[in-house]
Amino acid sequence: FNQIQQQCEQLRETLRYHEYQYHVLDNPIIPDAEYDRMMNQLKQLEQNYPQLITADSPTQRVGAKPLASFAQVRHEIPMLSLDNAFSDEDFLAFVKRIQDRINVDTTDLTFCCEPKLDGLAVSILYVDGKLVQAATRGDGTTGEDITLNIRTIRNIPLQLLTEHPPHRLEVRGEIFMPHMGFEQLNEKALAKGEKTFANPRNAAAGSLRQLDPRITRQRMLVLNAYGIGIVEGVSLPDTHYARLQWLKSIGIPVNSEIQLCQGVDQVLSFYRVIGEKRTQLGYDIDGTVLKINDIALQERLGFISKAPRWAIAYKFPAQEELTV
Numbered sequence: 626f627n628q629i630q631q632q633c634e635q636l637r638e639t640l641r642y643h644e645y646q647y648h649v650l651d652n653p654i655i656p657d658a659e660y661d662r663m664m665n666q667l668k669q670l671e672q673n674y675p676q677l678i679t680a681d682s683p684t685q686r687v688g689a690k691p692l693a694s695f696a697q698v699r700h701e702i703p704m705l706s707l708d709n710a711f712s713d714e715d716f717l718a719f720v721k722r723i724q725d726r727i728n729v730d731t732t733d734l735t736f737c738c739e740p741k742l743d744g745l746a747v748s749i750l751y752v753d754g755k756l757v758q759a760a761t762r763g764d765g766t767t768g769e770d771i772t773l774n775i776r777t778i779r780n781i782p783l784q785l786l787t788e789h790p791p792h793r794l795e796v797r798g799e800i801f802m803p804h805m806g807f808e809q810l811n812e813k814a815l816a817k818g819e820k821t822f823a824n825p826r827n828a829a830a831g832s833l834r835q836l837d838p839r840i841t842r843q844r845m846l847v848l849n850a851y852g853i854g855i856v857e858g859v860s861l862p863d864t865h866y867a868r869l870q871w872l873k874s875i876g877i878p879v880n881s882e883i884q885l886c887q888g889v890d891q892v893l894s895f896y897r898v899i900g901e902k903r904t905q906l907g908y909d910i911d912g913t914v915l916k917i918n919d920i921a922l923q924e925r926l927g928f929i930s931k932a933p934r935w936a937i938a939y940k941f942p943a944q945e946e947l948t949v
């Protein structure tokens with residue numbers, strides 16, 4: 626019997642490793658058919674020996690039946706929104722406000738720059754390395770418990786890939802629907818005479834707010850982490866960029882376009898380059914997010930009421946409506 630148990634554990638570890646290679650490193654090292662074969666083998670074993678099933682087994686991604694409603698979750702650390710910039714001048718004024726508060730030269734300022742994903746912000750809590758709860762941002766203080774739906778998203782690990790997981794780690798990120806998943810969903814909806822979604826952001830929101838996880842599971846949703854909320858039992862790197870790399874190293878997907886920029890000129894060129902790449906990314910973005918990279922500086926700058934002083938979203942002009 627425990628020979629079977631070892632076989633299950635071995636399969637789980639192998640499947641988690643290949644999920645990491647595929648979803649986080651974008652570098653699958655076995656063909657999909659091989660992955661599917663192992664997954665089916667594990668499903669078969671767990672079906673024959675249900676007492677061997679563990680909550681974090683790669684097979685346990687779909688909730689049994691629909692919920693009647695969503696429970697509420699209170700964010701221990703508020704999930705804040707970002708202040709906006711709509712021009713270079715706005716961005717330079719943002720940087721000047723920072724300089725006025727901490728006398729530092731603009732060329733010395735390092736920014737962590739990323740595309741601003743047009744999806745929904747979520748909070749995902751791992752306790753001792755296991756995914757235990759997930760919630761929408763909601764109003765920043767209170768969100769909806771969407772744990773069962775989040776567990777169906779393939780690039781979100783049910784277990785962190787580390788021997789020494791933090792006691793508690795809250796991953797904050799954006800859930801979005803790539804263009805391919807959006808077109809596929811609307812084609813199916815049209816064929817079934819159901820309502821179609823106006824844009825991928827609405828489709829992602831509708832998919833996450835499904836009470837039936839079996840429906841969510843069929844939608845092509847992707848997480849890209851952008852930050853950390855609660856963290857206990859581990860000492861974090863002292864820059865934002867290094868923290869994102871750490872998240873990636875323990876199995877959390879991070880956007881591949883994120884870059885460090887030294888000084889305002891490099892930041893503005895990042896903004897333009899991402900603006901040019903916008904139509905080829907395969908997913909919707911509505912600007913860039915530009916953050917002071919040094920955590921100690923972030924903490925010195927703090928927050929203005931709802932938004933951090935140390936970060937700004939520099940938006941693109943509204944895109945002419947996508948014709949679907």
Ligand SMILES: Cc1ccc2cc(C(N)=O)cc(O)c2n1
Nearest residue numbers: 705706707740741742799851914
């Ligand atoms: C602090 C914060 C809040 C919202 C965010 C939203 C995004 C985004 N939509 O990609 C990226 C970030 O780095 C964010 N950072």
